[in-house]
Amino acid sequence: MSTPTPTSDSAFDTLDDLAPEQRVLVRLDLNSPIEDGEPQDNRRFERHAKTVRELAEAGHRVVLLAHQGRPGRDDFVSLSGHAEILAEHVGRDVRFVADTYGTEALDAIDALGAGEILLLENTRMCDEELPEEDPETKAETEFVQTLAPRFDAYVDDAYSAAHRSHASLVGFPLVLPAYAGRVMETEYEANTAIAAKEFDGRVTMVVGGTKATDVIDVMNNLGDTVDDFLLGGIAGELFLRAAGHPVGFDLDPDADLYDSQWETNHETVEEMLAERGEQITLATDLAYEDEAGERAEIDVDEIEEKDVSFLDIGTDTAEGYADVVRDSEAVFVKGALGVFEDERFSVGTVTVLEAIAETDCFSVVGGGDTSRAIEMYGMDEADFGHVSIAGGAYIRALTGQPLAGVEALKRE
Numbered sequence: 189m190s191t192p193t194p195t196s197d198s199a200f201d202t203l204d205d206l207a208p209e210q211r212v213l214v215r216l217d218l219n220s221p222i223e224d225g226e227p228q229d230n231r232r233f234e235r236h237a238k239t240v241r242e243l244a245e246a247g248h249r250v251v252l253l254a255h256q257g258r259p260g261r262d263d264f265v266s267l268s269g270h271a272e273i274l275a276e277h278v279g280r281d282v283r284f285v286a287d288t289y290g291t292e293a294l295d296a297i298d299a300l301g302a303g304e305i306l307l308l309e310n311t312r313m314c315d316e317e318l319p320e321e322d323p324e325t326k327a328e329t330e331f332v333q334t335l336a337p338r339f340d341a342y343v344d345d346a347y348s349a350a351h352r353s354h355a356s357l358v359g360f361p362l363v364l365p366a367y368a369g370r371v372m373e374t375e376y377e378a379n380t381a382i383a384a385k386e387f388d389g390r391v392t393m394v395v396g397g398t399k400a401t402d403v404i405d406v407m408n409n410l411g412d413t414v415d416d417f418l419l420g421g422i423a424g425e426l427f428l429r430a431a432g433h434p435v436g437f438d439l440d441p442d443a444d445l446y447d448s449q450w451e452t453n454h455e456t457v458e459e460m461l462a463e464r465g466e467q468i469t470l471a472t473d474l475a476y477e478d479e480a481g482e483r484a485e486i487d488v489d490e491i492e493e494k495d496v497s498f499l500d501i502g503t504d505t506a507e508g509y510a511d512v513v514r515d516s517e518a519v520f521v522k523g524a525l526g527v528f529e530d531e532r533f534s535v536g537t538v539t540v541l542e543a544i545a546e547t548d549c550f551s552v553v554g555g556g557d558t559s560r561a562i563e564m565y566g567m568d569e570a571d572f573g574h575v576s577i578a579g580g581a582y583i584r585a586l587t588g589q590p591l592a593g594v595e596a597l598k599r600e
């Protein structure tokens with residue numbers, strides 16, 4: 189395992205460039221799963237806590253901005269619970285004020301002492317935050333114009349939200365000296381490595397999960413960089429269907445996993461198989477639930493009827509993929525190879541992740557859902573080069589698209 193580390197010639201000014209005793213406004217991404225109205229602890233808290241602790245220990249006054257959910261959805265809640273979880277990870281008190289830039293927020297900011305930490309309310313509760321607009325427009329909003337004069341510096345740690353051109357992400361870098369936080373630096377380095385780094389040996393990409401269009405875009409963008417794409421999940425089944433196997437169909441008329449994605453993507457998938465099929469490895473066996481509720485497996489060549497739902501790649505395929513991983517210099521993961529949340533169907537995802545963990549390769553594991561398999565099956569995150577906390581931003585990086593928040597932060 190080799191760890192991607194920030195380079196000294198960073199694209200950004202970083203915390204190393206920050207003057208002492210500043211009033212800093214810090215954008216985090218604490219967007220989390222919500223259960224019964226409460227945020228659930230996850231990697232994002234642990235990662236951002238390091239940036240926040242570093243700033244507080246250095247004696248800065250630290251004011252935090254973050255968002256949660258979207259208006260109209262169940263996960264659109266206050267950040268009061270987030271402050272408690274973050275405080276546990278930072279090991280210091282994190283005050284919370286249920287206001288973002290009104291009088292209550294401004295008073296709480298003014299009352300903050302050196303080394304103290306304050307989290308403001310969900311940025312998406314401000315009307316000016318969300319509409320996707322250019323940085324100049326966002327910089328002129330009342331939200332940005334009211335908060336900015338209270339601070340000496342803006343620190344952006346929210347790589348995983350950087351694909352959004354929202355006020356708290358792209359407005360402040362235009363009006364305050366802007367710096368990348370530690371999470372921003374590390375995520376940026378790791379997630380752009382596939383395009384930016386030169387690898388001498390085999391470069392492998394493991395792709396699966398439920399979003400076939402994302403997978404196809406990633407494969408098309410990285411076709412000249414990656415030697416082997418190892419496929420699984422829904423995306424893998426759609427490729428098998430294009431290769432003529434009776435898999436990758438919605439069997440339940442209410443389900444919408446395969447057929448609409450097939451309609452959108454089948455011509456592209458057929459072309460990809462015809463033009464560069466040698467780069468693309470498909471499962472040779474698949475797993476399903478038999479009548480006794482047990483995991484059962486079948487060779488793809490023996491599947492004659494479309495009468496079962498497949499929930500994982502088979503054991504032979506998983507071992508073959510693990511061999512490719514062990515022979516790779518770099519491995520990137522986007523999406524799970526099966527429904528790993530059910531232990532019976534975790535074999536593909538876990539076998540491949542364990543192979544990455546034991547191989548001395550450069551590795552990045554991304555996708556909000558997929559990276560949960562690491563702790564769920566007792567693997568040590570330290571055995572991976574980088575486990576990304578980004579979902580949509582990771583996809584955009586892998587498909588070669590610029591991220592508005594990253595562009596706004598880069599040095600002129």
Ligand SMILES: Nc1ncnc2c1ncn2[C@@H]1O[C@H](COP(=O)(O)OP(=O)(O)OP(=O)(O)O)[C@@H](O)[C@H]1O
Binds near residue numbers: 578
């Ligand atoms: N054969 C399958 N049938 C149904 N679901 C599957 C199958 N294979 C994998 N999955 C599901 O794919 C999910 C992970 O893929 P997803 O497309 O959500 O990608 P991600 O990159 O991890 O997450 P995100 O894009 O949300 O950050 C897992 O929750 C897993 O249960």
Ligand SMILES: O=C(O)[C@H](O)COP(=O)(O)O
Binds near residue numbers: 219257348578580
């Ligand atoms: O959780 C995420 O991926 C980011 O916080 C972005 O959230 P959004 O998709 O609601 O904009």
